[in-house]
Amino acid sequence: MEMHNHSLSSLFDQLGLASNEEEIKGFIRQHRIHLSGGAKLHHADFWNDSQAAFLKEAKAEDADWSDVVDQLDVLLRTSSEE
Secondary structure (H helix, E strand, C coil): CCCCCCCHHHHHHHCCCCCCHHHHHHHHHHHHHHCCCCCCHHHCCCCCHHHHHHHHHHHHCCCCCHHHHHHHHHHHHCCCCC
16 A cells, blocks of 8 residues: 655645645634534534545545644644644
8 A cells, every 4th residue: 555645735735725834824723713622623613524524534544644634633723833
């Protein structure tokens, strides 16, 4: 099985979101407050159905996207930026 090392930028592309560094930081700032506690990333109310399904599948199948999905999850749960 071939593994890919995807970036946050490529994940945002895959999700149909703006993928430059400033847009990603803005998205994380905007949506950080909406994801707290033990809520699963794909249950957040800011995803559309397609995005939520992709994120859920990436985690469930431990797909080659799972590392970068985990990275996004951590970024959305932290209290401040880098």
